[in-house]
Amino acid sequence: MDVKQIAIIGAGIGGLAAALALQRRGFRVAVYERAKEIREIGAGVVITANARRALQDLGVDEALEACSSTIAVFHTCHFATGEVLRAVSSEDIRRKSGLASLGVYRADLHNLLMKSVLAQDPHCLHAHSEFVGLEQDGAGVTARFAGGGTARADVLVGADGNASAVRTFLFPDEQPKFNGQIAFRALIPEALVPASVRQRDSVMAAGPGRYLLCYPLRGGRIMNLVGLVQSDAWEEEGWAIPATNDEFARAFAGYEPDLLELIRNIPAGDVFKWGLRDREPLKQWTVGRVTMLGDAAHPMTPFLGQGACMAIEDALLLGRAFAISATPDEALRRYEEARRPRGTLVQLSSREEGLTLQDPSKKRRTAQDRGLLDYDPATVPV
Ligand SMILES: Cc1cc2nc3c(=O)[nH]c(=O)nc-3n(C[C@H](O)[C@H](O)[C@H](O)COP(=O)(O)OP(=O)(O)OC[C@H]3O[C@@H](n4cnc5c(N)ncnc54)[C@H](O)[C@@H]3O)c2cc1C
Known part of the structure; x- marks a missing residue:
């Protein structure tokens, strides 16, 4: 295929995974990131078998497993008493899905992807490049950046997250809505984790209007803690708005004492909060030579x-679509046809799961229960 350069907007996990998937299939990419320095925040993320199969294809899964935590048992606990209501072992997940779920320090995954991308092309990452608009014609796309710079490419991929400027440029009438929930996040060193929480390894506790999840990272040396709480009050989007231990603990009043102790033990200054946004699924991801992936294409609530x-799955399918197509238009069509139904399904399922968690009479259905971990992005038709 006659494609000289593919521009990717956003050097998050999705953007870097896409860059690597394309590079490994012989395409030249240029990645533009608005931050002055390309890095990830220090927070946790669970990476499940479906995405790990894509990471295997990209050559980073083994190194990721080595620096992450295999979550031994996922415990669903009563929010107030701590009684274990359901326990799903890693072994069970491995047996059913082929690979265990990993508790991953986001910066570790991001660094592995970035190292691999730079090994393919040391000059392809451009920090301090905020995308603000584009023009396109039949032959390609010109991206515009804050400050007046431009870049020309055959194809442009928006991987610029939930508040995507690419998406807003393509679909200006479609805006995110605050979904009535505030998230808190923190990392806690192992020594400050109460023994009963450490023994359970991972705890998910849904109480009325609230949801708390903790799981280990980096071989158990750090515990990742996320709390979601219903709220009428608006909080800004972004991962780094400071909050206090008291504010976090107050939001979870009535929770079991050991989980409240975990919140109180968060090192000072290490609690952050933000408002969750939700968007409706799009009927179209691609306009001409411009498409999207990850949160830009299908932003979802975090309940699954x-x-x-999904961003990692998208990335591999994008690379595979380009590898087998005769033209960019064919590649973009193949990519969207393969990915949009899956992105929409998971986006809507996450929303549904969020409602289930608020209603104790409803039975929880995890990503595994819903069969989402069985998807193999390395072999599904594209
Ligand atoms: C509380 C919580 C818990 C979560 N837990 C999990 C989990 O356990 N497992 C899981 O799979 N997912 C989880 N997620 C979701 C996951 O964090 C996101 O889906 C994922 O980070 C999306 O990756 P992305 O690369 O698409 O976007 P992002 O990570 O948002 O990256 C976008 C990049 O684009 C850059 N950018 C933005 N605008 C511009 C611009 N105009 N120009 C240039 N660059 C730009 C940004 O600076 C950023 O680097 C969770 C989310 C939340 C909120």
Whole structure:
């Protein structure tokens, strides 16, 4: 295929995975990131078998497993008493899905992807490049950046996350809505984790209007903690709005004492909060030579823990579509046809799961229960 350069907007997990998937199939990419320095925040993410199969194809799964935590048992606990209501072992997940779920420090995954991308082409990452608009014609796309710079490419891929400027440029009438929930996040060193929480390895506790999840990272040396709580109050989007231990603990009043102790033990200054946004699925991801992936294409609530996994799946399918197509238009068509139904399904399922978690009479259905982990992005038709 006669494609000289593919531009990717956003050097998050999705953008870097896409860059690597395309590079490994012989395509030249240029990745534009608005941040002054290309890095990930220090927070956790669960990477499940479906995405791990894509990471195997990209050559980073083994190194990721070596620096992450295999979550031994996923415990669903009563929010107030801590009684274990359901336990799903890693072994069970491995038996059913082929690979265990990993508790991953986001920066570790991001660094592995970035190292591999730079090994393919040391000059392809461009920091301090905020995409603000584009023009396209039959032959390609010109991206515009804040400050007046431009870049020309045969194809442009928006991997610029939930508040995607590419998506807003393509579909200006479609805006995210605050979904009535605030998220808190924190990392806690192992020594500060109460023994009963450490013994359970991972705890998910849904109480009325609230949801708390913790799981280990980096071989158990760090515990990742996320709390979601219903709220009328608006909080800005973004992962780094400071919050206090008291504010976090107050939001989870009535939770079992050991989980509240975990919240109180978060090192000072290490609690962050933000408002969750939700968007409706799009009927179209591609306009001419421009498409999207990851949160830009299908932003989802975090209740199935699949957003980053979907971005990684998208990335591999994009690379595979380009590898077998005769023209960019064919590649983009193949990519969207393969990915949009899956992205929409997981986006809507995550929303549904969020409602289920608020209603104790409803039975929880995890990503595994829904069969999402069986998907193999390395072999599904594209
Ligand atoms: C509380 C919580 C828990 C989660 N847990 C999980 C989990 O366990 N498992 C899972 O799979 N997913 C999880 N997710 C979802 C996951 O974090 C996201 O889906 C994932 O980060 C999306 O990756 P992305 O690369 O598409 O976007 P992002 O990670 O948002 O990256 C976008 C990149 O684009 C850059 N950018 C933005 N605008 C511009 C611009 N105009 N120009 C240039 N660059 C730009 C940004 O700086 C950023 O680097 C969770 C999400 C939340 C909120």
